[in-house]
Amino acid sequence: MAILVNAKNLYLGYKKEAVIKNAEFKINSRDFVFLTGVSGSGKTTIIKSLYGEIPILSGSLNVGGISLKNIKRSKLAYLRKYLGIVFQDYKLIPEWNILKNVMLPMLIAGVDKQRAEHDAIKLLNKVKLSHKLDKFPEELSGGEQQRAAIARAIIHNPVMILADEPISGLDEYSANLVMELFIMANVEKNITVVIASHTLPQTFNIKFKQLHIDKGHVYELS
Numbered sequence: 001m002a003i004l005v006n007a008k009n010l011y012l013g014y015k016k017e018a019v020i021k022n023a024e025f026k027i028n029s030r031d032f033v034f035l036t037g038v039s040g041s042g043k044t045t046i047i048k049s050l051y052g053e054i055p056i057l058s059g060s061l062n063v064g065g066i067s068l069k070n071i072k073r074s075k076l077a078y079l080r081k082y083l084g085i086v087f088q089d090y091k092l093i094p095e096w097n098i099l100k101n102v103m104l105p106m107l108i109a110g111v112d113k114q115r116a117e118h119d120a121i122k123l124l125n126k127v128k129l130s131h132k133l134d135k136f137p138e139e140l141s142g143g144e145q146q147r148a149a150i151a152r153a154i155i156h157n158p159v160m161i162l163a164d165e166p167i168s169g170l171d172e173y174s175a176n177l178v179m180e181l182f183i184m185a186n187v188e189k190n191i192t193v194v195i196a197s198h199t200l201p202q203t204f205n206i207k208f209k210q211l212h213i214d215k216g217h218v219y220e221l222s
Helices: 043-050 073-080 098-108 113-126 142-154 172-189
Strands: 003-014 017-028 032-036 056-063 083-086 160-164 192-197 209-214 217-221
Touching: 003 043, 017 043, 017 056, 017 192, 017 209, 032 043, 032 172, 043 056, 043 160, 043 192, 073 083, 083 142, 098 113, 098 142, 113 142, 142 160, 142 172, 160 172, 172 192
Parallel strands: 017 217, 032 192, 032 209, 083 160, 160 192
Antiparallel strands: 003 017, 003 056, 209 217
């Protein structure tokens, strides 16, 4: 199986203060990965590093064969086309309805509007939001907004989805639906999934890898 993410002697942080220290880990294509650790341990830091949001202090980090150290803006834009990102605060566009929000990655990619709309409606039906296509983000609950954000992250069939605390604060029903969406993306679409989470789900029926952060160091737990 191909290596999708490869970190060696990786130091990450802010203003030259390392949060992640001397990390070495690999993520293969089609892996389902939980990135765990206490609040403030560096989970978000690693997620952000994987899409080039924060610079690498030292060491190396490669995603899809592309080095993220001192990466040029044009190369980063190219890489991000193959990623789906689910933010903690959803980052849905408030002036757009849910249908248009989910269509966005396909429109950016230059896909025909009619096809983008067809695919978005089909996906919104799968995430149980087909009755809210014309609603705006503020009219949806937190769980509904998160499902819309995941639909947006999946719609262009990315190579990898990065999700930062995607079920934090959600009720059990919404949390279960969200996890089912990630499983569907991984199993049915062969998308690599990386989820930052405080804890592992109590019941989880597919094979996964756990990368745990403790005092800045990353350990793979079996």
